[in-house]
Amino acid sequence: MIRSNVLVCGGAGCLSSGCHAVQDALKQELTKRGLDKEINIVVTGCMGPCDLGPVILVHPDGTFYQRVTALDVPALVEEHFIKGRAYAKLLPKDEVSANLITTQRDFGFFAKQEKIVLANCGLIDAENIEEYIARDGYAALGTVLTTKKPADVIAEIKLSGLRGRGGAGFPTGVKWELLAKAPATPKFLICNADEGDPGAFMNRAVLEGDPHAVLEGMIIGGYATGASRGFIYIRAEYPLAIKRLQIAIDQAYQHGLLGKNLFETDFSFDIEMRIGAGAFVCGEETALMRSIEGRRGQPSPRPPFPAQRGLWGKPTNINNVETWATVPAIIRKGANWYNQFGTEKTKGTKVFALAGKIRNTGLVEVPYGTTLRQIIFGIGGGIPGGKKFKAVQTGGPSGGVIPAEHLDTPVEYESLQKLGSIMGSGGMVVMDEDSCMVDVARFFLEFCCDESCGKCPPCRVGTKQILNILERICAGEGQMEDLDKLEQLAAVVKDASLCGLGQTAPNPVQTTLRYFRAEYEAHIKEKRCPAKVCRGLLTYTIHYDNCVGCSICARNCPTNTILKVKGQKKYYIIEDDCIQCGACLDVCKFNAILKASDGVAHVVPPKPELEPVPGRKVMVTA
Amino acid sequence: MNLEELKKLKEKAQRQVALREGNKKYRVVVSMGTSGIAAGARDVMKTMLDEIEKRGLDDVEVRVTGEHGLEDVEPVIRIEEAGGEETTYARLDAEKAKKIVAEHLGKGKKVENLAVGKQKKTE
Structure with missing residues (x-):
């Protein structure tokens, strides 16, 4: 008799994090220990918490293991199937109490969901x-x-x-x-x-x-x-x-x-x-x-x-x-x-795909009427790294951003439309304080502009014009009149386009203008990007107190704009030549690179006498 | 395919997935600590699994656990029933295990002479 089923998630997320290797290792280990007649391995569809993959679920115990690797398998088999106790190393932890969670139903991610469409996903072998x-x-x-x-x-x-x-x-x-x-x-x-x-x-x-x-x-x-x-x-x-x-x-x-x-x-x-x-x-x-x-x-x-x-x-x-x-x-x-699930106007449940700056990336199914806060913080686990929630984009590129003050909106078609967004097919991209809303609008417009089929001019020409303006603003070359132009263009594209693509493409622009107008104005008036994302508005400088003169920034600079201060173990960035790629910031181990977007208030540090970087054979222009 | 065939196929297939749905009438918990394994708990469990399958008992799940604290009378198993009643059997071997499957799990009759103590769940 089969006494236990090991469900290995075979969704695309877990596949890419290596569930095949785990499955092979499990099979090998169970056979080696003579357990293959009692324990059955089943490859299922997506269980939902894609970020924690590869995940496996052991029944009848209901034990959920996350981030399993092939190397963990021998110990897991020994502990769980031979000795009959959960293998603590791979159990999820409760975020509040830090206790280990031994059964799937106690795991908040699963406990707060209502699965109708996904009832079989992650439970059955889809190929059988x-x-x-x-x-x-x-x-x-x-x-x-x-x-x-x-x-x-x-x-x-x-x-x-x-x-x-x-x-x-x-x-x-x-x-x-x-x-x-x-x-x-x-x-x-x-x-x-x-x-x-x-x-x-x-x-x-x-x-x-x-x-x-x-x-x-x-x-x-x-x-x-x-x-x-x-x-x-x-x-x-x-x-x-x-x-x-x-x-x-x-x-x-x-x-x-x-x-x-x-x-x-x-x-x-x-x-x-x-x-x-x-x-x-x-x-x-x-x-x-x-x-x-x-x-x-x-x-x-x-x-x-x-x-x-x-x-x-x-x-x-x-x-x-x-x-x-x-x-x-x-x-x-x-x-x-x-029809007992959901709200007055919208019945049943909806599957949402959580992505972006959220702890539990993955798939969740909840009844309509659940608030954005419950989905993003209750099930999604909130924003990682102690960052602040800024906005959520619902409905993909055709949707709009919804800011923090509307987090308690119940999710249904009409309520999202009122906020200027759409339900769409159910994508939710969560953004934290490090996301620039102008850049987000630019990103989605770029997508729609690329994907416009070109049949009707409002969409073909309109999205391109909107994109041009947004690119200009991101580069710090925007004018205040651009905001009015954006609004006009968005309205025309929305009204006059032939199909849903054009009719919804301006949504990201309209909602960011509505909720984050101050960010647009900061880009235009003060020439700064508050989230420090738009490259054209960034400056990189070296903090002399922290710089130890290791030269790693200079050696990684693709444009050779970082040079040594003559006679000192310090380095200096020539701002005029800097392309704001951020390579120096990524490699510096001493917190000596400052990324800033001060805009018009920016003061270029006085340029000292410079000398070439030792050992680097490049032309020195300074 | 007609309705009758679908029903038959469902009954046959249900055994494959039943383990994932829970709520069995009987839960056999085999004590699989170091002393349990040394005393032959694996043999006991294997025999039980074979026997349960042979008799086609569907309403049973078998789990393993650590020591029960009864090291000197291993191998030990505990049978938990849906109603909350628990019975612990000790000093088992393959023959005794077969008997427990036949009597307790098959007919719902406890094998009193193999049981040790008797506990009632509080909830």
Whole structure:
């Protein structure tokens, strides 16, 4: 009998931190000690705390180990599986009491979450359909096909209050009904897995950890709407998700859960994958459909909506990965069970990807209405290194920043919109006091400008003009009139762009202007960057009291602008030639390099007589 | 596939994942300290695992732990029941272990002559 399951997280995060080596070492060690018949190793999808990887979870004890390396494995096996006690070295610690946490459910990161979409992620082997079936997988499909009418399914989804998880939050049941009522055939379903936001990875985790839930949701949707084929549009940057999804599709066909006459009824459904080349605009539904058709991914005006004329001119319904993955749980447990989670307007739970300056980087699932503070500080563990929280960017590059005073906002579509941001697909990039908000706006605008498909001028030209102004401000060459121009341009781009990319691209500029206008003004009026990020506004000087004359800064300076003070063991930076790369600051071990952004108030230290750096063969210009 | 086949497949597959879901009726805790191992606790546990599997007892999980503080009567196991009742068995060997699986875990009857003391959980 198998007495214990060791779940090794095989999500992309843990893969890159080396879970394969841990898995091999475990297998070897268990075999060596003759435990391989009692203890089973299972590779699962993402468990969530990606920053702590590779992570493993041991059942039935529920012990969670973090940052496991192959070298730890022999000791871990000895302690946990032979002697029966938790291996203290790899246990997480409680942040307040500093006590070791021996079970997963006591770990704050997990304890405060509500997992519906991620229920199987990190618990089952994603490459084994039987484990999905063991967790009631495909039971919802069986019930729907054998006992329910399509209209009943739509009514159930409507009652559940499920809204599209792609960002716009359109009620899923209503969308399905539009497709069901469309007269033309054949009808198509699309799963949008083109997750392009920097810092967002919830769809990838679902596809890697529980691909069958997405398939089951789509088949149920096919039955409810009368569609006969489904496409999953996934980006090529997700090779592991593509691999596991293909395995899942193959297994579903082998088990008769895809294909003809499912559950001995007249209903047939096929699903295939289409791999996108990673253009951000292809997450927009009309562009996505063109890309599936094999054409250039560019949006087209709506109406006609996809439900009227979509893929190859036929009625089509597009939903996000997370929306599809939620459907089986709603059918299985009932709409009334589902709509008890969340808020008045937005029901259920949402998966968020925490990234940036946050302690527990990773995936969390919470009911709508949870406040930003609970997500970032309660589950995310707050900001590392004792730094202060500054803002959080929700909704990726199309979203906006939300400052500290709005941390107690409950997260739902409407509340975020009021603050000038969007829910988007659920990325949250946390920024601390070291982030410059002008630079953040510039970064996201650069992304949108790059990704603009170029079809409509407001987006193609407008984002470029906004970016130019932002770059100017970051370089210290901005004028106060630029702020008005930014506001005007942002409004025009938002109003006049053809698709969601352009309509949301100005959000980061508008929200940073709204909440952090003082930072813009500091860049323009005082020529300084308060967060000390914008290179053009920085100065580096050497603090003589701390400088011991080791010459490491001078030897690492790429432009040879650091020279020795004649006759002294001190060094000096020639500011006019400095490119503010920060290499000297990175290498100095004596805290002698001062990074400052004093702007107009900056005083250049008097230039002493200089001599070449000993042993460095360079031309000396000073 | 039809509903019946899906149900059968689920029942078969459930054993693979049941361990991760918890809430078993019986929990067997094997004392695996130095003296337990020296006295043959691993053999006892292996026999029990085989026997549980042979009899298809699904509502049991087996864990290991450190010393119980009963070094002179090792190998020792403790069986915890969902209701909170605990029974400790001592001086075990493979044969006795088989008997405990058959009687206690299989039929719910304690093997009184192998049990030592009797504790009740407070909660």
